[in-house]
Amino acid sequence: MRVVRVILRIILGLVLLVVFILAIGLVPVDDTPYRQMPYYTQTRQRLAQLPAPAPARTAIRAGWAKANITPPYTTPTGGYGERRGRHWRVVSDSIYARAIVLDNGSTRVAVVALDLLITPPTVVEQLKKRLPEVGLRWENIYTGAIHSHNSVGGWAPGLVGQLIAGGYDEKLVGRITDGVLSAIRQAQASLAPVQIGYGQTDATDHIYNRIGFSGPTGPLDGAIRLVKLQKADGTSALLCSFAGHATLFNGDNGDYLSRDYPGSLVDRLEKKAATFALFLAGPVGSTGPQARGTTDFQEIRNYAGDLALRIERTVPAIQSRSDSTLALLTLPLGLREPHPRIIGNWRVRPWLFYALYGDYPSDLKALRIGPTVLVSTPCDFSGELAAELQPVARQKGLNLLVTSFNGGYIGYVTPDRYYNRTTYETRDMNWFGPYNGDYFKEMMTGLIQKAD
Template sequence: MKFVRVFLKVLLGLVVFILLFLAVSLAPVDETPYQQMPYYTHTKERLAQLPAIPAATTPLRAGWAKASITPPYATPTGGYGARRGKQWHIIADSIFARAIVLDNGGTKAALIGLDLLITPPTVVEALKKRLPEVGLRWENIYTGAIHSHNSIGGWAPGIVGQLIAGGYDEKLVVRITDGIINAIRVAQQNMAPVQVGFGQVDASDHIYNRIGFSGPTGPLDGMVHLLKLKKATGESALLCTFSGHATLYEDDMWNYLSRDYPGSLVDRLEKKSADFAVFMAGAVGSTGPQARGKTDFQEIRNYAGDLALRIERTVPQIQTTTDSTLGILTLPLGLREPHPRVIGNWRVRPWLFYAVYGDYPSDLKALRIGQTVLLGTPCDYSGEFVADFKPLAAQKGVNLMITSFDGGYIGYVTPDKYYNRTTYETRDMNWFGPYNGAYFEEMMMGLLKKM
């Protein structure tokens, strides 16, 4: 009997502990409309206070360079799924930081493309300290990533960081940051006047909507967007954005360090279409690649090869013109409390989220180069939103490129009407609650108008 009493007391204590833990760890989803929230008011005020783009005082000049950030030792793999930070041991292709630096006398900006899963928040914080070494600040920087799930990990502390990118290694943060700084420095040394041009080609047949199984969905952004810079010498750089997830390697291929299809594509473009190329993931949220091939390596060659053929036919048709317009804006982004849902309509409280993930500032970015505007987001941003921006871009007479992973990371942003669907993108990876779709659109359109 004594044993039973002890057992019941222990069981009761355990139940009480679990109930207390749940009480302090969980809360119901807050469905207050975002327009009524303080974070919205503060972000809208910051948007209104952003300055106008300074006028050019010189012709637009640009320079470009890349720096290898491939580690000399095996590291965790930066990806999701079954990888779980397992270490790669085979280098399928090298990893780079790429930079295009632009200057028109009134504005200086650097566009940074990283062969990583995302732009790591830890790297952003390091850059904020080190950019003055090359005469820049974070407000001068527009970043993006290829979103390969087989690239370098180890750049994110915390439990969630461990799941996404493996064990944290400060040396990798330093290595990535060094690469960015070095690429900027070299790019600044080869700057010259450039002409600017824009083109695009349809590749909708290469993508599908991953949440389509859960019900009706809208059209995705299936265009490959191209921004061309050309020096008087004929030397050219090409920025390419596309909304296909770089996930052609299956989970069990974690042993390879690779840029996935964007790496193969960039290598091909630098042989036939431009002297220098940068790829950035576009609005990739919930967008999967349509793979064709018997092996992952075949799929990558076929995917990149077909995209390259379409781009190679398009690039000669891009007319470059002299245009010194250049501007960059950074909008610090307020957010609703963290809302990762765990049981029904219950979500973890902020203290627990920040304990396992961390609390990183996030921004929206806008970069105008000539008649093209880039809008950068700190998330996997859904391609279904892109159509909503086209009327405003047409009204303003500009071309539009929307990219993901501009520094900081807040999970997925998908259309609000899908919020209660039980999919990975809309539930597991929606970290900051309802109405983010409308909120992001409003702030991004505000940036577009400012440009």
């Protein structure tokens, strides 16, 4: 009986410990409508106070370059799921920081694309300190990533960061930052007048909605969207964006360092469609790729090859002209308290979330290049929400590209009507609570209107 009493006391102690941890670590979801929250009022005020773009002094000039940031040693893999930071062993293809710099005499902007899972917040922190080395500030930078789940990790401290990107290595943060600055320097050294054009082609058949199994869903933004820059010497650059998740490497195939299909696509475009190509992951939130092939490598070749064929047919029809319109708006984004849900409608308390993940600032950005506006988000942004934003731009006579992963990662932003669905995208990866879909749409709409 004495042994039984000891066991019962141990069990009771464990139960009390769990109850105590739950009591101090969990709190109910706050479902107050976002327009009644202080963060909404603050962000609306910031939006209203954004300054008007400076008048152009010249037509737009542009330059472009890339810097190899492949580490000389194996690193954790930056991805989710089964990878969990496992080290890659083989370099399937090299990893780059790419930059296009644009200048109209009064405004200078660098569009930066990283061959990584996301733009790491730790890299953004370093860039904010070091961008003056190349004559720029964070407000001059429009960033994105290709979202390959088989690229370099090691750039995120904390427990959540380790699950996403493996053990933290500060040297990798410095290497990525150095690469960005190098690409910008080289791009600035090659500035020359350009003609600017926009094109798009449909590739809806290459994506599907990953939350479709949980109930009805709406249309996705399935267009490949292109901005073409052409110099007088015949050289050209293509800025390309698409909503297919770069997950053609299976989750258990973490042996390879790879840019997945965006890398294969860019390489193909630089052989046939342009001198230089840059890929930004579009609204990939809940959007999966429709793959064809018997191996991961075959799927990548087939997927990138078909996208490239559609782009190559589209590029000759793009009408380009000289333009001086260039502006970049940066909107610091207020957010609801962290809301990762653990049990039912109970969420992690903010202090615990920040202890596990970190507390990083987030922005929305809008970049106007001639008749096109790009809007960047700090998340996996929903392809359904992006499709709903297209009419806003069309009413202004603008072309719209929505991109993800601009430097402050807050998880997934999906339509509010899906908030209570028990899917990975809408529950596990919704980190900042209800109503973010409508909140983001409203702020992005305001940025599009400001950029007009």
